[in-house]
Amino acid sequence: MKDLIKNKDPDVVIKAVYHYKLKTDSNLKTTTQTEMEKCNTDEKILNESDYPKGSDGKYTEKAMARFLFEKDTGTNHSTTPKQKQEDPNKKPDGGGFS
Numbered sequence: 715m716k717d718l719i720k721n722k723d724p725d726v727v728i729k730a731v732y733h734y735k736l737k738t739d740s741n742l743k744t745t746t747q748t749e750m751e752k753c754n755t756d757e758k759i760l761n762e763s764d765y766p767k768g769s770d771g772k773y774t775e776k777a778m779a780r781f782l783f784e785k786d787t788g789t790n791h792s793t794t795p796k797q798k799q800e801d802p803n804k805k806p807d808g809g810g811f812s
Contacts, residue, residue, distance in 0.1 A: 732783060733776070749785075750777070754796075755796070757796055758793040758795055762794075764777070
């Protein structure tokens with residue numbers, strides 16, 4: 715453990731600590747999930763390539779560790795514009811002359 719702390723970048727060590735905390739503290743895991751969901755708005759969402767979700771639709775521990783690290787270091791979270799869903803009942807516009 716000493717070598718890990720001595721030879722790694724601080725962000726690697728801090729993220730490892732968050733991984734451990736998330737594995738052992740279910741309350742932290744739940745509150746982090748909720749906090750991450752609140753970052754998603756009508757205009758933007760957390761970037762799914764940086765904060766992946768598992769097959770259960772919840773953020774992975776790796777995503778949560780990154781989120782907590784960014785939160786505690788004051789780093790902005792990676793977001794992307796929310797894709798607008800097309801209305802399946804909308805008729806295509808003729809786009810031509812009448």
